[in-house]
Amino acid sequence: MNHDFQSFDFRCKFGSKYFPYPIFTASGCASSGKELSQFFPLNEIGAVVTNSIALKPRSGRATPSMAETPSGMLNSIGLQGPGIDQFLEDDIPWLLSHNSRVVVSISGETVEEYASLARRLRVVPGLSGIEVNISCPNVENRGMVFACDPVASRAVVEAVRRNIGGELPIIVKLSPDVTDIVAIAGEVISAGADGLALINTLLGMAIDIDAQRPKLAGKTGGLSGPAIRPVAVRAIYQVHAAFRNTPILGMGGVTNGRDALELIMAGASAVSIGTANFGNPSAPIKVKEELEVLLKERGFNSVNDAVGVAHEK
Secondary structure (H helix, E strand, O other), X not given: OOOOHHHOEOOEEEOOEEEOOOEEEOOOOOOOOOOHHHOOOHHHOOEEEOOOEOOOOEOOOOOOOEEEEOOEEEEOOOOOEOXXXXXXXXXXXXXXXXXXXXXXXXXXXXXXXXXXXXXXXXXXXXXXXXXXXXXXXXXXXXXXXXXXXXXXXXXXXXXHHHHHOOOOOEEEEOOOOOOOHHHHHHHHHHOOOOEEXXXXXXXXXXXXXXXXXXXXXXXXXXXXXXXXXXXXXXXXXXHHHHOOOOOXXXXXXOOOHHHHHHHHHHOOXXXXXXXXXXXXXXXXXXXXXXXHHHHHHOOOOEHHHHOOHHHOO
């Protein structure tokens, strides 16, 4: 068993970019990083994945917009955010000044909105990647979620690729609320995605039996937390089996190093921490440290050596 701590390689790679650590934040769970910076230096994790940014400011959905559920939580925040102008003026310069690697998550209601966001970001120096959140309703197609439709998914990724150029890695975030996630993954990879983020939240609902009405003002919301981890493991495993050369940013209920290693063994090249941040803002560092120990204990010389090993047994 190898315990040479000097030779351990903790890097991961998406497109042409290397990240020094395989632990990222999950979009929507750390705002744009300022809050977490009180608890640890942001350059000690692989990257901050920002809230999903739209062209215009969004106020989000009505409250209550969050509810606890067994082993998880529901949220219907509704992609609340400042819009691209304020984001480029305030958030990105602040993150870069703190030596953070920045992956900007973008969301739109039309293909052209995604294209416009990509054009705006193309000229921003210092970014490490773009996360294309296609788990949004497509207003041009009766509110059908882009990520649930192979044709719409492909159209968005082609538009982003065309407008962002070849340098920045594009990581496409997919919804688990589909019959065949491998088919959607294939479409976005062939459209130019450098990586995939798996998985977004699952659509769920909770009812208050005393008030006799849904707990969320928006009725339904995204389910996150440990309750969805088995779904994440399954989706990552299936997609990695079909597309071995496409790196996956895994997420879904990771709270410790063992959870992270499970996603990596299923096929993830790196792991995002989301809901766990609410209970412990230092969760990304805790997971990173635990993961490193677990990998070394098992004789791995790098994170990459552990990616997808569950497929070989």
